[in-house]
Amino acid sequence: TTPRRVEGLPLRQSLSLNWTSSRIRGAQGVQNREGVGVRARWNLIPQSLGRSTTLTGGLTVGQFVGNLPNKGWSITGTLGITHALGAGGALSLNYDYAQDALGANLLGRHRLAGSLSWSGGERYYLTSYFSRALDANSVSFVSDFSWRISPIWRMGLGYTWQNYNQYDFHDRTLTIAYRIGYREVALTWSSFTKRWSVDLLTAFY
Numbered sequence: 257t258t259p260r261r262v263e264g265l266p267l268r269q270s271l272s273l274n275w276t277s278s279r280i281r282g283a284q285g286v287q288n289r290e291g292v293g294v295r296a297r298w299n300l301i302p303q304s305l306g307r308s309t310t311l312t313g314g315l316t317v318g319q320f321v322g323n324l325p326n327k328g329w330s331i332t333g334t335l336g337i338t339h340a341l342g343a344g345g346a347l348s349l350n351y352d353y354a355q356d357a358l359g360a361n362l363l364g365r366h367r368l369a370g371s372l373s374w375s376g377g378e379r380y381y382l383t384s385y386f387s388r389a390l391d392a393n394s395v396s397f398v399s400d401f402s403w404r405i406s407p408i409w410r411m412g413l414g415y416t417w418q419n420y421n422q423y424d425f426h427d428r429t430l431t432i433a434y435r436i437g438y439r440e441v442a443l444t445w446s447s448f449t450k451r452w453s454v455d456l457l458t459a460f461y
Contacts, residue, residue, distance in 0.1 A: 259299065266301040276322075291322025308340040330356040345374035345382075363420070364389025379404045395419040408435045412442075435459050 259268040274293040279286060295318035303311040313335040320327045336350035352367045369387040374380075384399040395417070402412045412431035419425070427448040433440040440457040 259297070261301075262298070266303060268299045268301060270297045271295070272297075274320075276320075289323045291320050291327060293318055293320035305337070310338045312336045312338065328356075332356075341374060344376065345372070347372050363394045364392030366390035367394075393419070393421050409433070410435070410440070433457065 257271050259270040261267070262269055272295045274295070275291075276293070277288075277290045279288050281287075295316060298315045300311070300313035305311050313333070315333040316331070318330045320330075331353070332355070333353045334350055336348055338346055338348040340346050348371050350369045352369065353365060354367070355365050367387060367389050369385070371386070372382065372384040374382045381402040381404075382400070385397070387396045388394070396419075397417045398415070400412060400414045402410055404410045410431075410433040412429070412433065414427075414429035414431070416427045416429075417425065425448070427446055429444050429446050431442050431444045433442040438459055440459045442455045442457050444453050444455060445451075446453065
């Protein structure tokens with residue numbers, strides 16, 4: 257249904273009904289899977305907490321029945337705060353909860369995430385994202401900084417860190433890009449592969 261305002265509350269709610277039918281051929285033969293699901297959503301109308309700060313959130317509750325791997329109840333929710341950094345950036349912090357019938361999410365039910373975006377005129381750009389599970393050993397961090405030296409040349413630095421149980425991944429990148437119209441030819445060095453790579457990218461600034 258079309259989201260509608262909840263009278264007296266800063267919420268919009270909607271209801272959806274889904275029917276799923278699939279046929280999977282595997283080692284044990286053909287399996288038919290059919291099921292029906294219903295979902296209810298409530299979204300918080302963004303609330304101002306000051307001149308530059310906004311509160312957002314949402315909750316989804318659903319249930320699937322039938323011959324489906326995700327049959328049962330599922331609950332997902334999010335609550336976030338975003339603070340504008342002038343005209344060229346934003347800082348946000350979010351709490352996410354996810355519980356589904358496929359089994360308590362291997363990456364954790366409770367997760368805290370933050371992001372930063374900033375631009376200094378038309379020359380400097382910084383984006384960062386951090387995520388950490390509060391009930392599992394799972395951490396992720398990605399950050400990129402770009403410096404447009406001239407209208408056609410750009411340099412970039414990147415860092416990626418992912419940690420999950422015994423898996424630990426780190427990578428640092430250095431990029432030199434040359435702009436051709438709406439495209440960039442980028443030469444990138446990776447500390448993980450110890451190699452250079454050439455990529456054709458879309459120039460977004």
